[in-house]
Amino acid sequence: MDEVVASNQAVWEQASTKHVREYDELLEEARGDGLLLTRELELLAPVLAAEPVVVHLQSGHGLDDIGLIKAGAQRVVGIDYSSVAAGAAQRRARELGMACHYLVAEVPGVPVADACADLVYTGKGALIWMRDLDAWARDIARVLRPGGHLFVYEAHPAVPLWTWDEDEPRIRPDRSYFAESHVNDTFPGNGAREWQWNLGQIVTAITAAGLHLETLEEYAEPFWRPQDNTNAAAWSGRLPNSYALLARR
Numbered sequence: 001m002d003e004v005v006a007s008n009q010a011v012w013e014q015a016s017t018k019h020v021r022e023y024d025e026l027l028e029e030a031r032g033d034g035l036l037l038t039r040e041l042e043l044l045a046p047v048l049a050a051e052p053v054v055v056h057l058q059s060g061h062g063l064d065d066i067g068l069i070k071a072g073a074q075r076v077v078g079i080d081y082s083s084v085a086a087g088a089a090q091r092r093a094r095e096l097g098m099a100c101h102y103l104v105a106e107v108p109g110v111p112v113a114d115a116c117a118d119l120v121y122t123g124k125g126a127l128i129w130m131r132d133l134d135a136w137a138r139d140i141a142r143v144l145r146p147g148g149h150l151f152v153y154e155a156h157p158a159v160p161l162w163t164w165d166e167d168e169p170r171i172r173p174d175r176s177y178f179a180e181s182h183v184n185d186t187f188p189g190n191g192a193r194e195w196q197w198n199l200g201q202i203v204t205a206i207t208a209a210g211l212h213l214e215t216l217e218e219y220a221e222p223f224w225r226p227q228d229n230t231n232a233a234a235w236s237g238r239l240p241n242s243y244a245l246l247a248r249r
């Protein structure tokens, strides 16, 4: 494994202990509704109606996987390089009787068969940890069966620029939309090096891997708000904070 990726993995092993500490709260959350966002459920509705086999890249605490099963997925294979995250997600899925199976592995280079998935699902803080986006997109194209879909719901690439000032939105003086990477300074990835892929690079990597872009939507609403800072002016509706992308092999 690349040295920077290995150091990021160590940060994630530590950060993922939260999923163990908060196991019971997450289990309770998993029993409820609202695990997936309304818009992602709308965009995924035709795909989920066909009871897809899903591969979830960077599955984290795995609540999305339970949401996908509840919304129609036949089964989900979650892949994450944090053994702590994958272990907690597996325990939770087993306890709830959900058809989710977790693998501890690096993305890209996932240990699943070619053309095994009807849907590759990823996002919510995933792409920024990819060092090589072309390799990521090629791996997705390999894993998808012909006609299968890739779905990404992710923080907008402009987000690293926004300050969390509450009076008005400002651009951080230490960031550039076109920078290659920066060191994350917020929980949970604090101290890890994240890569900045802009929208053009993301779309180009996906289409160059042979996928056909079906939907690309940008949203003002962030997919996640840190608990201690819920009122940043950058989230008030004028700036992009997340996007969804659906592509087909």
Ligand SMILES: C[S@@+](CC[C@H](N)C(=O)[O-])C[C@H]1O[C@@H](n2cnc3c(N)ncnc32)[C@H](O)[C@@H]1O
Binding pocket: 005, 012, 013, 016, 058, 059, 060, 061, 062, 063, 064, 079, 080, 081, 082, 085, 105, 106, 107, 108, 122, 123, 124, 125, 126, 129, 130
């Ligand atoms: C912000 S979390 C998002 C996870 C998931 N979408 C969720 O909402 O819980 C990012 C996850 O990516 C995993 N991760 C980061 N880089 C990875 C890589 N190169 N290979 C596999 N997993 C990775 C981390 O361990 C972490 O669980």
